[in-house]
Amino acid sequence: MAPRFLPYARHAVDQEDLAAVCAVLSSDWLTTGPVVDQFEEAVGNFVGAREAVALSSGTAALHSAMAALGIGLGDEVIVPPMTFAATANCVVFQGGTPVFADVDPETLLLDPGQVRQRITSRTKAVIAVDYAGQPCDYDALREICARHSLALVADACHALGATYKGRKVGTLADMTVFSFHPAKHITTGEGGMVVTGDPELARRIRLFRNHGIAADHKQRALSGTWYYEMTALGYNYRLSDLQCALGMSQLRKLPRWLARRREIAQKYASRLHNSARVRPLKKRPENEHAYHLYVIRLLRPDLGISREEVFKRLRQRGIGANVHYIPVHLHPFYRETFGTRRGLCPVAEKAYDQIISLPLFPAMTDDEVEYVLASLEAALGAWRAKER
Numbered sequence: 001m002a003p004r005f006l007p008y009a010r011h012a013v014d015q016e017d018l019a020a021v022c023a024v025l026s027s028d029w030l031t032t033g034p035v036v037d038q039f040e041e042a043v044g045n046f047v048g049a050r051e052a053v054a055l056s057s058g059t060a061a062l063h064s065a066m067a068a069l070g071i072g073l074g075d076e077v078i079v080p081p082m083t084f085a086a087t088a089n090c091v092v093f094q095g096g097t098p099v100f101a102d103v104d105p106e107t108l109l110l111d112p113g114q115v116r117q118r119i120t121s122r123t124k125a126v127i128a129v130d131y132a133g134q135p136c137d138y139d140a141l142r143e144i145c146a147r148h149s150l151a152l153v154a155d156a157c158h159a160l161g162a163t164y165k166g167r168k169v170g171t172l173a174d175m176t177v178f179s180f181h182p183a184k185h186i187t188t189g190e191g192g193m194v195v196t197g198d199p200e201l202a203r204r205i206r207l208f209r210n211h212g213i214a215a216d217h218k219q220r221a222l223s224g225t226w227y228y229e230m231t232a233l234g235y236n237y238r239l240s241d242l243q244c245a246l247g248m249s250q251l252r253k254l255p256r257w258l259a260r261r262r263e264i265a266q267k268y269a270s271r272l273h274n275s276a277r278v279r280p281l282k283k284r285p286e287n288e289h290a291y292h293l294y295v296i297r298l299l300r301p302d303l304g305i306s307r308e309e310v311f312k313r314l315r316q317r318g319i320g321a322n323v324h325y326i327p328v329h330l331h332p333f334y335r336e337t338f339g340t341r342r343g344l345c346p347v348a349e350k351a352y353d354q355i356i357s358l359p360l361f362p363a364m365t366d367d368e369v370e371y372v373l374a375s376l377e378a379a380l381g382a383w384r385a386k387e388r
């Protein structure tokens with residue numbers, strides 16, 4: 001009964017998306033035209049942010065956020081280890097030092113108590129990661145950041161559409177970063193965005209994404225001038241009109257897709273919640289989760305079945321289980337450059353040995369969800385019998 005291979009995440013592109021991209025392909029602007037502005041406004045409206053700046057990737061968006069804060073040599077930025085490497089890399093791009101603060105054992109979200117312990121006179125900012133799609137404890141993080149005059153950046157690449165105490169992700173930090181990589185909630189192929197309530201930060205990011213040149217190609221063409229000045233060092237981090245056309249079309253489907261993600265997560269949760277062998281990550285009641293990932297932990301790998309074995313058995317059944325993530329401080333680059341090592345963040349390190357991400361994407365059918373659950377059960381052996 002094996003269906004198609006089920007990856008942990010998968011984009012969906014339909015005829016509407018194709019038509020939207022093709023329309024831009026035969027227009028005057030392939031890049032930096034009117035659709036970039038439309039997409040920025042649409043995402044800004046969706047998340048309730050005043051300013052939105054489109055960038056060529058989530059990584060470019062994180063880098064731009066660090067640049068806008070003026071992060072430089074010797075500056076420290078506190079980040080969680082349970083994330084994609086880009087969350088820490090963006091600090092290094094600017095010559096700063098990422099300082100790893102451990103996560104909460106039940107949610108794997110940045111632990112505010114650990115953040116407090118990592119603050120030094122060099123700390124300039126905190127990057128919170130809404131791991132798996134669940135918002136961090138922003139009230140606690142904001143309080144810490146306010147007390148120590150630190151900027152708070154949300155890496156919400158997993159959490160487009162999530163809420164915390166009824167407030168939208170996108171309004172909870174000084175800047176919030178989204179990714180439009182095909183594995184994420186909506187895609188532009190590659191792409192990202194920074195949203196903020198601060199027009200000055202938005203201005204700096206716009207400059208940074210366009211070589212440090214204030215007037216872009218479109219503005220110059222429209223005003224009929226050739227003159228421009230480069231006032232700061234920047235990059236080419238622009239997102240194109242082509243990509244934004246895809247993004248606009250995808251965004252229209254986001255509410256439906258979020259609802260389906262929550263429905264699938266509910267199906268997983270209702271079957272796994274009283275298992276003795278695996279436990280889904282805890283969802284906090286104040287959060288509306290965006291479920292980019294559905295992460296379970298093997299409770300007692302010591303009882304005989306290792307994560308590797310479960311992973312292998314799922315793969316054999318055509319299930320693209322995955323592991324998110326190798327704690328960033330354990331990567332060779334960080335060990336060699338910053339001397340980080342095992343023991344620095346024990347909660348994340350322990351979780352790393354136990355976690356598996358199950359397939360979760362809106363186009364999954366109920367039968368496919370059932371197939372994943374049945375396969376997990378088989379992979380874990382007779383765990384149900386043993387519970388009784």
Ligand SMILES: *Cc1c(COP(=O)(O)O)cnc(C)c1O
Nearest residue numbers: 057058059084086157179180181
């Ligand atoms: C995807 C992701 C990024 C990077 O986004 P890209 O668009 O792939 O550059 C950064 N942080 C987290 C937590 C992510 O999941």
